[in-house]
Amino acid sequence: MSLVIRAERAGDIAAIEALTAAAFATAPHSSGTEQYIVNALRRAGQLSISLVAEDDGAIVGHVALSPVRISSGASGWYGLGPISVAPARQGQGIGARLMEAALTGLRELGAQGCVLLGDPAWYARFGFAPQPGLVLPGVPPEYFQALSFSGDWPQGEVSYHLAFEATA
Numbered sequence: 001m002s003l004v005i006r007a008e009r010a011g012d013i014a015a016i017e018a019l020t021a022a023a024f025a026t027a028p029h030s031s032g033t034e035q036y037i038v039n040a041l042r043r044a045g046q047l048s049i050s051l052v053a054e055d056d057g058a059i060v061g062h063v064a065l066s067p068v069r070i071s072s073g074a075s076g077w078y079g080l081g082p083i084s085v086a087p088a089r090q091g092q093g094i095g096a097r098l099m100e101a102a103l104t105g106l107r108e109l110g111a112q113g114c115v116l117l118g119d120p121a122w123y124a125r126f127g128f129a130p131q132p133g134l135v136l137p138g139v140p141p142e143y144f145q146a147l148s149f150s151g152d153w154p155q156g157e158v159s160y161h162l163a164f165e166a167t168a
Contacts, residue, residue: 002055002056003053003054003055003060003094003097004053004054004055005051005052005053005054005097005098005101006051006052006054007049007050007051007052008047008050008051008052008062012052012059013039013042015052015058015059016035016038016050016052016059016062016084017035017038017039018035019059019060019061019062019084019086020034020035020038020062020082020084021034021035022084022086022087023082023084023085023086023087023090024082024084025087026087033166033167034082034084036166036167036168037064037082037163037164037166038050038062038064038082039166040162040163040164040166041064041066041161041163043163044161044162044163046066046067046161046163047064047065047066048065048066048067048078048109049063049064049065049078049102049105049106049109050062050063050064050065051063051098051101051102051105053085053094053097053098055089060085060086060089060094061083061084061085061086061089061094061095061097061098062082062083062084062098063080063081063082063083063084063098063099063101063102064080064081064082064083065078065079065080065102065105065106065114066078066079066160066161066163067079067161068115068158068159068160068161069158069159070134070154070156070157070158070159071156071157071158071159072154072155072156074112074154074156075112076110076111076112076113077111077112077113077114077115077154077158078106078111078113078114078115079114079115079116079158079160080099080102080114080115080116081116081117081118083095083098083099083102085098096125099123099126100126103126103147106149107149111149112148112149112150112152112154113146113147113148113149113150113153113154114128114146114147114149115134115136115144115145115146115147115158116128116144116145116146117136117139117143117144117145118143118145119143120142120143120145123145124145126147127147128145128146128147129145129146129147130142130143130144130145130146131145131146131153133153133155133156134146134153134154134155134156134158135156135157135158136157136158137157144158
């Protein structure tokens with residue numbers, strides 16, 4: 001495996017869309033709209049970081065990061081997701097490599113922290129954990145997790161860009 005993590009290019013868009021749809025096709029927690037969310041974030045200019053995992057010319061993974069709003073007014077926070085790995089390539093460390101590169105990219109941007117919605121057991125290895133007082137309305141608190149790069153924790157409700165409501 002000659003896996004390379006790099007920024008997305010214009011020619012990657014169709015492959016990212018197909019990969020994202022395939023990665024979430026059988027996920028029980030999926031809305032089936034993750035590929036539309038990535039496209040809507042891109043169109044809105046809200047993809048702060050968009051990385052692909054490429055293996056021998058094929059895109060086998062992708063991660064998107066976009067700014068989030070916190071009701072307290074805290075700035076510099078980003079939402080991670082969706083993160084996708086080709087179904088046949090899951091369990092090979094590709095998602096972990098994408099996560100590490102994404103977090104490095106956020107630190108390089110000067111981000112204060114990152115939030116995500118996902119499996120606590122998987123994301124804990126990267127330092128994510130639920131934070132009392134930092135909530136995503138309507139989501140069980142154990143699945144909404146955060147990682148602070150500065151050690152400071154904002155309080156309030158988090159809201160994602162309207163692109164997260166995309167359905168096509």
